Amino acid sequence: MVKMIRKMAKTVIIYIDIDDDLSLAGIKSPVIGETNVKEAIDKASEIMADDSDFNSMIVAYNIYKKMKKEGQDVEIVFLAGSQKGGLEAQRRISAQLDEIIKELNPQDSIIVYDSPEDAKALPIIQSRLKISGVQRVIVEQHRGVEETYILLGKYFKKILNEPRYSRIFLGVPGAILFAAGILEVLGLISYIVPVITILIGSAMIIRGFDLDEMMEKWWENSTIMVIAALLSSISFAISLINGYFTYISIKGNSVYVVSTVISSMLPYITFSVLILLGAKALSSALDKSIKLFHDIIKISAIIISYYIITDVLKNLEEGIYIIQFQSFYALTISSMVLIFAYIVLNLIEKYKFSSS
Incomplete structure (x- = not known):
């Protein structure tokens, strides 16, 4: 029985589409080989002929044809990321690149791309494969009034259809309009400026630190932790509000x-921490992990600390500035018990790990 072995290419021409516009044309990536690439270009010509991505595909194919005509050992592939962008797009590029290397076993590569966003894939490729050339495609256009409207229409379509754009250009203005309407109904329209500032600032922080992708990954990996994080955040926000109104409503010396x-604030902050630890403990219990006991110890420590701190604060409010022996005794005994339990559980965990 003779097996057909694909010829290994010395150099691979890689076109990068990190925001996965290929999928809009019904093209599934990775696209490997001249025949498949020509089919992909034919499909793209019907849907995205005026897009810079299509021009980049043509440039990559022309480079491949030129090198092949010169007798060089080359192959061509198209790699696509995700319309969500960010880490998910980069991880998909990474996975497809591994597939390409496994199938073609190339020695080096030439990269073709058209946008700064696509350039984020370069370090990923360089970590696995030598890059011997990079070609960025810049499409020059004479933009009259009619062409400008066409271009604006294309970007508006991207805003409506691609989640990573719609979150910013539709989500944030929508939240601002919604908040303005609520404030108008409540007669609090004078607060619209700080509300807009908070919303825009929050959107910039979330997008800047990729918190939305982090939450999405948490949701996929552990729905319990996401719900707990939301409840914890709400509880912490309530603690800040409660602390502020308490501060402006009381008078007395600074210690009081x-x-x-x-x-x-303490009950809400404590609840905020406890619900996170409780969710983690529940996740450990569902996974049947011995680390469940570690979480229980942490929860116990938080609860004991809450009661001791509450007792001390009560004494301070009454003008008693000396820590009573009863509080010190409770703190010492509880600390010793928790430390001893933690040591025992660590020994059990090590014994279980070594025996398995």
């Missing part, structure tokens, strides 16, 4: 004010 404000 500080202790009273902390006392008003």
